[in-house]
Amino acid sequence: MDKVQTSIRTANTPAVLVDLDIARRNIERFQAYAETHGLKVRPHIKTHKLPAIAEMQLRAGAIGITCQKVSEAQAMVDGSPEIRDVLITYNILGTEKLDHLAALARKVTLSVVADNETVIDGLSEKFASEPAPLTVLVECNTGADRCGVPTPEAAAALAQRIANAPGLKFGGLMTYPPAGGAGAVEAFMTRAKALIEASGIAVPVITSGGTPSMMDAAEAPVTTEYRPGTYVYNDRSLVSRGVCGWDDCALTVLATVVSVPSANRAIIDAGSKTQTSDLLGLTGYGHVLGRDDIAIDQLSEEHGRLVSQGPIDLKVGDKLRIVPNHACVVTNMVDAVHIVENGAISAVWPVTARGRIV
Amino acid sequence: MDKVQTSIRTANTPAVLVDLDIARRNIERFQAYAETHGLKVRPHIKTHKLPAIAEMQLRAGAIGITCQKVSEAQAMVDGSPEIRDVLITYNILGTEKLDHLAALARKVTLSVVADNETVIDGLSEKFASEPAPLTVLVECNTGADRCGVPTPEAAAALAQRIANAPGLKFGGLMTYPPAGGAGAVEAFMTRAKALIEASGIAVPVITSGGTPSMMDAAEAPVTTEYRPGTYVYNDRSLVSRGVCGWDDCALTVLATVVSVPSANRAIIDAGSKTQTSDLLGLTGYGHVLGRDDIAIDQLSEEHGRLVSQGPIDLKVGDKLRIVPNHACVVTNMVDAVHIVENGAISAVWPVTARGRIV
Numbered sequence: 001m002d003k004v005q006t007s008i009r010t011a012n013t014p015a016v017l018v019d020l021d022i023a024r025r026n027i028e029r030f031q032a033y034a035e036t037h038g039l040k041v042r043p044h045i046k047t048h049k050l051p052a053i054a055e056m057q058l059r060a061g062a063i064g065i066t067c068q069k070v071s072e073a074q075a076m077v078d079g080s081p082e083i084r085d086v087l088i089t090y091n092i093l094g095t096e097k098l099d100h101l102a103a104l105a106r107k108v109t110l111s112v113v114a115d116n117e118t119v120i121d122g123l124s125e126k127f128a129s130e131p132a133p134l135t136v137l138v139e140c141n142t143g144a145d146r147c148g149v150p151t152p153e154a155a156a157a158l159a160q161r162i163a164n165a166p167g168l169k170f171g172g173l174m175t176y177p178p179a180g181g182a183g184a185v186e187a188f189m190t191r192a193k194a195l196i197e198a199s200g201i202a203v204p205v206i207t208s209g210g211t212p213s214m215m216d217a218a219e220a221p222v223t224t225e226y227r228p229g230t231y232v233y234n235d236r237s238l239v240s241r242g243v244c245g246w247d248d249c250a251l252t253v254l255a256t257v258v259s260v261p262s263a264n265r266a267i268i269d270a271g272s273k274t275q276t277s278d279l280l281g282l283t284g285y286g287h288v289l290g291r292d293d294i295a296i297d298q299l300s301e302e303h304g305r306l307v308s309q310g311p312i313d314l315k316v317g318d319k320l321r322i323v324p325n326h327a328c329v330v331t332n333m334v335d336a337v338h339i340v341e342n343g344a345i346s347a348v349w350p351v352t353a354r355g356r357i358v
Numbered sequence: 359m360d361k362v363q364t365s366i367r368t369a370n371t372p373a374v375l376v377d378l379d380i381a382r383r384n385i386e387r388f389q390a391y392a393e394t395h396g397l398k399v400r401p402h403i404k405t406h407k408l409p410a411i412a413e414m415q416l417r418a419g420a421i422g423i424t425c426q427k428v429s430e431a432q433a434m435v436d437g438s439p440e441i442r443d444v445l446i447t448y449n450i451l452g453t454e455k456l457d458h459l460a461a462l463a464r465k466v467t468l469s470v471v472a473d474n475e476t477v478i479d480g481l482s483e484k485f486a487s488e489p490a491p492l493t494v495l496v497e498c499n500t501g502a503d504r505c506g507v508p509t510p511e512a513a514a515a516l517a518q519r520i521a522n523a524p525g526l527k528f529g530g531l532m533t534y535p536p537a538g539g540a541g542a543v544e545a546f547m548t549r550a551k552a553l554i555e556a557s558g559i560a561v562p563v564i565t566s567g568g569t570p571s572m573m574d575a576a577e578a579p580v581t582t583e584y585r586p587g588t589y590v591y592n593d594r595s596l597v598s599r600g601v602c603g604w605d606d607c608a609l610t611v612l613a614t615v616v617s618v619p620s621a622n623r624a625i626i627d628a629g630s631k632t633q634t635s636d637l638l639g640l641t642g643y644g645h646v647l648g649r650d651d652i653a654i655d656q657l658s659e660e661h662g663r664l665v666s667q668g669p670i671d672l673k674v675g676d677k678l679r680i681v682p683n684h685a686c687v688v689t690n691m692v693d694a695v696h697i698v699e700n701g702a703i704s705a706v707w708p709v710t711a712r713g714r715i716v
């Protein structure tokens with residue numbers, strides 16, 4: 001982590017800036033909400049991919065972290081001795097991944113999820129000969145229609161299979177619900193929990209997630225744990241949903257105007273290689289801070305096109321800060337982020353778990 | 359470059375595969391077209407970001423390479439002694455970039471573009487004290503409405519400014535046209551060339567680009583040089599435009615089915631962190647080779663959702679190969695690509711110029 005002290009005005013662009021003061025405030029805000037409602041917090045690190053920010057989350061009261069891929073978990077655990085409890089919310093398959101998973105399970109408290117028998121059987125085969133059983137939660141589909149068993153009955157059947165499988169321990173239920181899905185989570189999980197407990201198996205954890213609905217997490221009181229990700233940085237998608245304001249956005253893209261080819265068009269040096277093409281249902285690609293009149297209507301890889309109804313009033317060399325549509329995917333584009341404290345760049349942090357896709 | 363010999367069937371996923379035999383055929387196809395029509399080829403390396411593939415292009419007859427950013431050019435030049443001629447098709451601004459540009463100009467034949475006075479003046483200030491002048495082309499807007507001067511008259515004015523600027527040499531005209539824009543290129547460039555030559559300045563190079571229209575490049579006979587990028591790999595966008603077939607797609611994403619939660623839905627382990635969210639005007643995210651009945655209708659970061667009208671007929675653990683919508687941006691997601699030769703993985707190549715955004 002190079003220590004630097006650079007004015008944002010003189011930084012080489014494009015650059016991804018992370019304001020630690022804002023991130024800390026975001027972390028504390030949700031932690032306070034969760035504690036009020038008796039919920040444990042297990043942040044998803046996909047948003048920052050940084051051991052140092054995971055440490056901020058743990059010190060604020062999080063019980064552990066969530067990762068999506070085994071290689072991501074490895075990078076985070078190797079990056080911080082404070083990360084001792086990891087949930088990987090993914091169906092894990094294949095010799096190479098299972099070997100890495102077993103190595104990780106010997107280092108930290110580890111749990112994973114499964115939504116099918118093939119995955120459970122593969123985990124069991126691997127962990128039957130490991131020193132300790134692996135904790136496996138059942139992933140449930142509560143309306144997002146991605147992974148997950150479709151019914152409480154199917155969840156109960158898989159819980160039974162896990163409980164009976166050599167090398168495994170049933171850990172509970174997991175879901176990634178659609179926005180506004182607290183009611184669906186409550187209904188599914190209450191029924192699944194009752195079915196599983198009726199067969200004599202305890203359900204120690206019921207974990208839900210998603211930043212858009214995090215301030216309604218308590219509306220599903222059956223849940224014991226919540227896994228917000230984007231909340232640490234926030235983004236244009238969350239501002240548009242009314243979840244936060246621009247001042248709560250910790251991650252911004254610093255860009256330079258490289259061309260003003262016409263009166264209402266300007267081009268910046270941050271395209272899809274920095275901002276990504278994620279739309280998340282929005283129109284346009286990011287919000288230029290302080291310039292509500294400008295839309296970013298087109299990205300190519302290294303160019304962002306800004307258009308305005310009236311004169312765009314920008315000149316070549318001007319620097320702009322952009323709140324991207326989706327913060328998590330921006331983090332994954334860059335080898336390093338520039339840390340902002342007290343309004344200046346104080347450090348450059350390599351994005352430890354960037355590009356960990358396996 | 360790790361030498362491996364792995365069956366595609368057993369590779370850890372997701373993985374980006376590059377079939378060198380197909381890439382070589384694609385390179386030779388356009389080189390032959392260009393030679394027939396007296397066009398020089400200067401491939402854009404944004405698609406592969408690999409010195410070894412740039413070498414294949416140069417050995418096939420390319421006169422040099424095109425890069426979009428200074429750091430990208432540095433990585434490519436450092437990666438191969440065969441890369442001796444680089445055009446950076448970007449307005450370059452700022453002390454740090456200009457310092458790197460000057461260092462690069464001492465190593466290789468270098469040219470850049472400019473579409474405004476601020477950029478020209480900045481380049482001149484830097485190169486006035488360098489041992490040799492920098493070649494600068496004027497970027498022209500022939501309809502893509504990104505960067506570029508709007509008229510031949512404006513191009514002529516900037517050519518004059520470059521010709522008069524200490525440390526600079528006027529190199530010609532450059533455009534990135536819209537698809538099907540050969541007529542517009544011919545009209546703009548013919549007029550601009552005449553204006554510039556009338557003022558006593560030679561126009562040695564007129565360079566155009568873009569894979570979608572590359573087989574019509576000769577319809578703008580005023581151009582001397584063409585800069586195709588995606589042609590080396592091809593992708594779903596180009597297949598949909600009728601530019602190539604699936605067998606011409608050198609880059610594929612290898613993915614594993616991790617969940618089959620319902621009869622017509624399956625989830626793979628390649629989401630937007632591998633495939634990106636680029637749509638390029640298409641519906642859905644990529645084409646599953648051999649399965650025309652399947653659509654990839656949703657990507658989250660680590661999940662791709664496959665849907666079919668009838669039974670999806672996939673099981674957990676199945677491996678699929680996907681032609682992404684846009685090859686260039688996929689290359690930028692991964693630290694390494696898996697090289698395929700004779701149907702098996704023969705090597706793993708780090709993506710040398712990945713993430714070089716400045």
